[in-house]
Amino acid sequence: MRINSKLLPLKLHYFCFFGCASPIIPFLVVVGTELGLPVSLTGALIAASLMMVVLLKPAISAISDAFPSHRRFIFLLTLTVMVASLSSIAFIPRMGREIRVEGVLVRGVGDGGGEGVKPESVPDAGLGTREPVPEDPVLLTKDDEDEEEEDQTVGERTRLYRLEGVNISDQLVTSNISVWCGGGEWCGEGCGEVWWLWQFWGYTALLHSGTIAFKTAISINDAIAVDTIGPDGDYGSQRVWGTFGWGLMGPLSGCLIDWCSGTSLIKDYTPAFLVCFVLGITDVLLAASTIKVPKMKTNIGQLKSVLPLLQQPRFLVFCAFVVLNGAFNIIAATLVLIMQKDMAEGTWYMSHIKLIQGLTLFVQCGTEAPFMAVTNWFLRRLGAHHVTSLVFGLYVVRMLGHGAAGAYNWPLWTTLVVEMLNGPCYGLGFTATVVYSSRISPPGASTTVQSLTNLCYESFGFALGMFGGGLIYSWLGGPWLYLVGAVVAALTFVLHLISQRVMPPEGEETKKQSYGSSWEEETEKLKTEVEEGLLTGGGEEVKEKA
Template identity: 30%
Template sequence: MKVNRKLLPIKLHYFLFMAALGPILPQLPLLGKDIGISAIVMGTVTGILPFTFLLTKPFFGLLIDVYRQWRKPIFLFLIFVMTLSFCGIYFVPSRETAKFEFDFIDYTFWNACSKTVFPVVCNSSCLPKSLVLMASVKNEQSLYQLCLTPETHFLANLSKCSFVCVEDPDNGLYSSFTFWSFIIFMSVGTIGFNVVNSISDAICFDIVEDQSSYGNQRLWGSIGFGFAGLISGYIIDMFSKTSANYVPAFVIMTLFSILDLFVCAKFIELPVMEAPKNIFNDLKVLLTNVHVVTFITFTVLAGMLDGLIIYFLFWYLEDLAIETGTTQVKLIEGLTLAAETIGAEALFFLISGKILQRLGHVHTFTMCFMSYALRLALISAAPSPWWFLPIEFFMQGPTFALTYTAIVAYANELAPPGMSATMQGIASGMGDGAGYAVGSVVGGLFYRYLGGKATFQTFTWVTLFCGIMHFILHASVLKRKRNAIRPDYEEID
């Protein structure tokens, strides 16, 4: 078999770039969880972030096009900033929490407390549930005592009870340097990743002669992501003791990023990307067509499902591990990443073109929603984290990989002559931007108030409804409408 040497650099870039992200990207919500950020706050933050992609992607695309002589330095600079930002998360200071034990006599009434008080969460065998109380420092030896308010005076009547209290982790967290430094590093790194990823796809389409071979190049990114995630998960578990040690993940990310910078600087030639012309007029033409509006709507819904899985799959995995007493959690997460990317995802990137030719874009897109519904249902029914491995191995392909390819191909078919780039930009921005935002925010709210299992069950029914509605709309309303956006337009089967 003859190797196309021209395509080796882009394959290597995809592998190294995604390998750098494999150890870090899926762990971001868990890193936030470890410093005390709640699911609803993390969901809100990760829900706001995708809206920035709608601005940063076209901005840097135009910047590279206008300053053509600086396009490679700009591209390399973005990779460097992304790496530096994710590395910065490692240096975010942790917040120490006070944990203390005392008997019922170690209390005083509110009017006798010191002026410095702070909330604590207390548990006792004498109480049916945890209570949020107030505590103060008793003396110079940092001994603590409870400060009983009128609402908690009943505790004074408890005898022979022992309490275990921990300083409330939310106390001052969201105004602390720890929280804001983590959010800034995570945000800049995530934005950098998405911009670089978008530019990488543009480079790939410019380099390949046959655009249908895009999947053959992109699958190397999946292999790199899964390979590095697997290695990282195993090493983290090996070095971790009472809590997760993320040092290996940051080291692996840095090494792969340095190698990627070298490959991009030495071997890859960046394309000249044309700035869109009459973009507002083009958008008006596109967004008044019912087929385009329907496509964009369901693209957002597909992005919502990816957002839920990306931000909360591992969160649910770790909660399920606690419930079932499962150990080696980071190894399971690494194996899950490998199962996703090296398994069916790589296969479906290869065969997605044949599936689209056989079923058509509309029916393929409907099948994607049905596959997502099955995937979410299986996740919610998993009795232990180890079941995530076969689920993700088989379902990542017919969901993420096939959906990604279907959206790109569908957008290309819907676009009139000369507007393919505009249509692709809209599809990518709405899916990765608005879709991820909805999935993150709504997923965070559901997770906070319903729990992980119920969240994935609820999204299962929502996804099933979306698939049915997509099929019905194209079999009825859209089948009768012929308001094409170009003279030679025919309904996409």
């Protein structure tokens, strides 16, 4: 195997860039809940950051074109902001004060049994869930005594604080213990209090700046790669190093987090932030010394040729299904990390949960590449629209698999088996979207149409999935989220089949009549781009599941 030494810095840049983001970007929603934010609020914050990308990403590209002599500085500044923002989340403390309670450990709490602490003194306010203390402190049963408390002190001492998600040894029952709650999720009436905490606004600012810088840097990375390798170069051989970095650093950082956290339910993310910082600084220094930044091309002049396409109902329906495709993808691939954490509580899996979540990223990356390689085989036999229908059908199976795993308490590793469906869902689904959008593009405007399609998938679709999925998860829980997702995916599958009957895909002859003789030249150009992997959408297919 021969490696071009001139392209080695580009390969290392891709590895460090995606390896730096891998320990943080997919876990932003998990980190947010660890800090104390509800899943719904964290999902809304991520959705807002994705929508901000729609406005700020083109603005940064326009600034780069307006000041060509400062283009390199802008790129390095974007990388630096990304690294500084993501790694600085490590300094955001958990929201709310630390809560402690001392007392006797007892067993048999609640309807299904469990452990709890009978306080010897009035504990700090804010602990839950409280159960009435029965006569027997060891074999506890649910008591229907009056909930009304006449005296605060007496009421607190006659309540038992249930320990949820903790696997307690039998030897500790009836022992005097001290429980320290180092973190928790804000819920109920007090949830609004997070708006007054500086930790919330610090996390929000770092999340937005890191996500926007990450998304912007992706586009610049692809422009750098295309300019460096030339028109006859192999883009895929460079981009695959980013996949290596993303797929390897996730499990590595997860293993280090579990090792540093020990048996604690509250995980220490310091190793992940250190991996992000070290690889990020390495990437900034590497880019500053070896990477040449090309001129960023804007598509403003091509919008006029795209306007007729935007007025076609067929294209608008296509964009709507692209948005739903992206929403299903982010719900299945990112929110499953939250459900894995919930499933692991109270089991031995909790000591290795971050490794399992890292392996989830590895499975997702490992299954995508083979299906991307055989996409053309499916497209030739089924067509882009039928491949998309197939993907929606697979999302139904994928959602039901996750829902069943959470509802019936299946072993945690079954979620990794279900996530193997990410290969055809993303590998076929996104690529089919890229290919179809290239076929319907007016001559000379393929890049603009690709950008619009990618905007629908990775901005509007991801934002819809994080916002809606986060709300449903907070209200109903993980299993119900995926049940609802399966129902919506099934309806989308049916509607997509109906849309092909009502509005058949535009054929080549129709397109040739619409755009004239230049269509043949544009088709040959698009075929070359697909083979070399240089389409804008292909360059944007980064694993940022979030």
